[in-house]
Amino acid sequence: MSAGALLFLQQAMATGMDCTKAVNTVENTICADKGLYELDAQMGVVYRGLMKSPTDKLSYLKRTQRLWLKARNGCADDISCLGQSYRERLQVLQAQWKEAVVYKPNEIDQEVLDDLQKNIRAASKTDPEFALERTLDALTIKNSQTSFSAEPDDDQYSEKTHFPKTAPKGVSQSEWSALQASNLDADTELGQTSFTLLDLDGDGHRDLIVQIYTGGTGLFTFIETYRRDGDRFIRRTAAHGQEPVAGSSLYSVNDRGANQSVSWISIRGKVYAAYRDSGYGVDQVYLLSPLQINRQVPTVKVRYRYQLHIPLTQQHEDSNTTYKLKPELQRALAQGLSKMDEEPPVSGQERxxxxxxxxxxxxxxxxxxxGAGYYAIESVADFPVIIDTECFIARLNNWFGTYSEKRGLFAQLTLRKPGAGEEERSYEVNGRRRIIEISTSIGEVGGGAAE
Incomplete structure (x- = not known):
């Protein structure tokens, strides 16, 4: 159980039903069963929190709660009935609580979007390839943060890690005491873990960013935040009615099957996790409020057009040796690539x-x-390539818009002859990009950005 979840449960248990005042069958049954008592305690925390939240539906909330209590009492001493009744009601209340406290973008967020769009446009005049990167880098917080990692287990053969036993360099005594009180060893057991202290809300106290690498087929990394709250750090979602045993993350990064990254930026006095989710020809940047529940978020979309070409010198797939394409084959492949700019079929038109x-x-x-693609590679488009009057089906694949200054876009063109059963042929494709559109909006989070 995470530190925030543990605190949530402790708060719930501390404010649960006073069993010395139980007066009927239902209350006595709840007090006699630990599981029911915990559900009742959680109900109390969520309900009282919702009553204090900025909502205009308090009368409706009170009325529906009274109706639920009447239905609950019909279970009498049936533990199974009571448990189901509590779980169903908790699910409803937690959804209402999340809706009430979810972050709602304001005028400052719109101004931030306008600033970003203006800055990217300005940068694109001199650097049309990397204007987005240059803009985000200029806003990235580079000072006032301290990072450290979980430590390996004393047993050299163990793969487990644990929270440091002594204060890492750069961590104040006050921060160290709060870290020790937050039970962060629970996070280190989930995978390779690192911690960063950074003020995320401008209150003068550094908050906590926890990054956990869990691996798996997507080589996933999950990032969650904790707010500094007095003598401890509280998980971002703990105050929002999330069930104590449920995990959460502000966002995740998939290193195989996506092209995702984040920049911690500061603009107009606010800190954002600028979560970037990329694909062929597009970058989408979601500005996540790091200590909030995010749903509708400020979003910047940058679109690119590529000038693709087929290098004359190609590399053999099974070795480091190279070979040169015949000029007529290079021309045929290039002509096939040019068909990617043609208008796609109109919806409803016969295939x-x-x-x-x-x-x-x-x-x-x-x-x-x-044919079928592969999850770790983005299939961009299928098109014909004519070689010596024969028609081949080609596909352009790339790695979700991955781009570098040295190589630009690295992609792959694969060919197969339909009906022939021959092995496919593969050719390297490179390309340079330029920005063709920058747009902003307030919309749903996407990629690995979580609510």
């Missing part, structure tokens, strides 16, 4: 094969697309 279907073919499906 057309990519290569002509011979009359002798019974199953023509393989003439309509390249």
């Amino acid at each position: 057309q094969p990519i290569c002509p279907v011979p009359s002798s073919v019974k199953d023509s499906e393989e003439y309509y697309s390249y």
Whole structure:
């Protein structure tokens, strides 16, 4: 159980039903059963928190709670009935609480969007490839933060880690005491963990960012935040009615099957986790309020156009050796790539094969697309390539818009001859990009950004 969840449960238990005043069958049954008592205590915390939240539906809340209590009392001493009644009501109240306290973008957020759009446009005049990166880097917080990692277990053969036993360099005595009181060893057991102290709300006290690498097929990393609250750090979601046993994250990063990153930026006096989720031809940056529940968030979208080319010198897939393409093959591949700029079919229009279907073919499906893709690679487009009058189906793949100053866009063009059963051929494709559109909006979070 996380530190925030543990505190939530402790608060709930401390304000639970006074069993010395139980007067009926239902109350006595609840007091006699630990699980029911904990549910009742959680109900009390969530209900009272919702009553204090900025909502205009208090009369409705009171009325529905009274109706629920009447229905609950119908369970009498049936533990199973009572448990189900509590869990269903808690689910409803927690959803209402989250809706009441979810962060709602304001005028400052809109001004921040306007600033970012203006800055990216200005930077694109001199650097149309990396204007977004330059803008975010200029706003990234580089000072006033301290980072440290969980330590390996004393047993050299153990893969477990634990929270440091002594104060890391740069951590004040007050911060160290608060860290020790927050039971953060629970997080280190989930995977390789690192911690960063940074003031996320401008109150003069540094808050906590916890980063946990869990691996898996997507090589996932999950990031959650904790607010400094007096003598401890409280998980971002603990005060929002989240169930104590439920995990959470502000965002996650998928290192295999996505192109995601984050910059901690400060603009107009506010700190954001600028969460970037990229694909071929587009970067979307979601400005997450780091200590809030996020749903509708300020978003910047940057679109690119690529000038693609087929390098004359190619590398053999099974070795580090290179070879040169024949000029006529290079021209054919380049001509095929140029078809990617053609208008896509209108919705509802009859689907057309990519290569002509011979009359002798019974199953023509393989003439309509390249085939199944692979989750770790982004399939951009399928198109025909004509080589010596023969039609091949080509697919452009890339790694979700991954881009570098040295190589630009690195992509791969694969070819197959439909109906021939031949092995596919692969060719390297490079490209340079330029920004063609910058837009802003307030919308739903996406990618690995969580509520």
